[in-house]
Amino acid sequence: MEISGKKVTLLSFHYVAVYFINDREGGNIMNTDELYDEIIAAGLAEVKRIAARIVQSSELAEQNFGELEFLLRRLMLDLAAKMLKPVLERLNGGYKGNTIRCRCGRTARFKGRREAWLDTIMGPLRLEKAYYYCSGCGRGFSPLEEMMRLEAGRTVALRRLISLAGVEDAFERGARLLEEMAGIKVSDNTVERVAEQAGQEVMAREEREDDSLLGEVWPKEPEAPSKAEESAQRMYVTVDGTTAPMRGYWREFKVGAIYPEAGEQKRYYASLDRGSDFMLEMRRQAIRKGLGGVKEVIALADGQPWIWKEFEINFPMAVQVLDFWHLMEHVWALARTLWGEDSRQAKRWAESVRGQLKDKGGGAVLKRIKRLKRRRKKKTEREEIDSLIKYLTDNLSRVDYPGYIERGYDIGSGPVEAACKTVIGRRLKGSGMRWTEVGAEKIARLRAIRLSGLWDNFWGFTVNAA
Numbered sequence: 001m002e003i004s005g006k007k008v009t010l011l012s013f014h015y016v017a018v019y020f021i022n023d024r025e026g027g028n029i030m031n032t033d034e035l036y037d038e039i040i041a042a043g044l045a046e047v048k049r050i051a052a053r054i055v056q057s058s059e060l061a062e063q064n065f066g067e068l069e070f071l072l073r074r075l076m077l078d079l080a081a082k083m084l085k086p087v088l089e090r091l092n093g094g095y096k097g098n099t100i101r102c103r104c105g106r107t108a109r110f111k112g113r114r115e116a117w118l119d120t121i122m123g124p125l126r127l128e129k130a131y132y133y134c135s136g137c138g139r140g141f142s143p144l145e146e147m148m149r150l151e152a153g154r155t156v157a158l159r160r161l162i163s164l165a166g167v168e169d170a171f172e173r174g175a176r177l178l179e180e181m182a183g184i185k186v187s188d189n190t191v192e193r194v195a196e197q198a199g200q201e202v203m204a205r206e207e208r209e210d211d212s213l214l215g216e217v218w219p220k221e222p223e224a225p226s227k228a229e230e231s232a233q234r235m236y237v238t239v240d241g242t243t244a245p246m247r248g249y250w251r252e253f254k255v256g257a258i259y260p261e262a263g264e265q266k267r268y269y270a271s272l273d274r275g276s277d278f279m280l281e282m283r284r285q286a287i288r289k290g291l292g293g294v295k296e297v298i299a300l301a302d303g304q305p306w307i308w309k310e311f312e313i314n315f316p317m318a319v320q321v322l323d324f325w326h327l328m329e330h331v332w333a334l335a336r337t338l339w340g341e342d343s344r345q346a347k348r349w350a351e352s353v354r355g356q357l358k359d360k361g362g363g364a365v366l367k368r369i370k371r372l373k374r375r376r377k378k379k380t381e382r383e384e385i386d387s388l389i390k391y392l393t394d395n396l397s398r399v400d401y402p403g404y405i406e407r408g409y410d411i412g413s414g415p416v417e418a419a420c421k422t423v424i425g426r427r428l429k430g431s432g433m434r435w436t437e438v439g440a441e442k443i444a445r446l447r448a449i450r451l452s453g454l455w456d457n458f459w460g461f462t463v464n465a466a
């Protein structure tokens, strides 16, 4: 902090005092005795007010205890807010001297102090912000915003709760949940805006990883691999697609799940991005999940050609495995065409093919189906047979199921199908939901973080830690 003696005299005595104390204590909250007394004083005044309110409402104890409980929660939050005020005042509005460095690298000048609202999980609080202006880039700001990670006056704790409501449920239901569960009153639009802003931040951080794939991305503690992940010999990378309703049309989300063998926490990723961008991000996330240390990588997916092409580029070391259940869906479709829905022959045939796939592999099944074609003359039947022949031929190097089973691989992409449902389906396909692509993308990215167990990492702190 740099303040010349002359400039200091221009400031009120209050701020001069704070300045000197701040300086002595290295900028931290100081003089704890004084602070303690102030908090007590603020709290006592509020406690008296609350006591009067409780006396006033005491008949509720008999008539409607539930209402009294909620009233008390409100009052306790007010009390906490009042007691916090002296602490906030010590932040001195974010004042850092007469001039500070702007983000653009030039110098910003102190322009004075302004009253501002701080929105917290305890309710709104009035506070003073020190404002600076940079004539170089025309930006006006208060260092307090960065210090406290404020966005539109909302604290990070409040944004975390609002985003939670928006990422777990429809915005309007989320707003109602927040009000009842946390005593926080915000509009549906605010839930949408704040949650999407958090999603935007997820995207920005994922993008910043460009510079260094293993760099520290999350604010405080970079994710450390768990014991199980560290000792894992194998990693599965699986990709699938699922559609979600936009305004007037549907679009396919690409969904990925990454999980080391025996890894309890899967990493999910979902995006509307092009396949190449999607898979590049999958690779970055796999690297963060320990890709460099595993002996085997197994790429599991359905037959979509773009997926294999991108696997080849981003996971060239991976053993590619065609998802067994996608293949069986094709087999079932053919069985029903040849022998009729629900027929016993269809069932018997499909089951025999399933056994053969596991015992002899896809090559043997391909031969069997080619033989079958010779006996079938109907056009629809031949077309359905050709479609399966093509599917198997295109994926012939990915259907060695006996070999995969012998090595103990998972051959079904169950986890990524579950991910399609949990990351996208449950949140983006609710009744009446219509998304903009931009909004859907942000919520999907935020939801992937949430479901990947990275929520604390993203916000930079743990709730109820102390």
Ligand SMILES: [Zn+2]
Pocket: 102, 103, 104, 105, 106, 134, 135, 136, 137, 138, 139
């Ligand atoms: Zn600037």
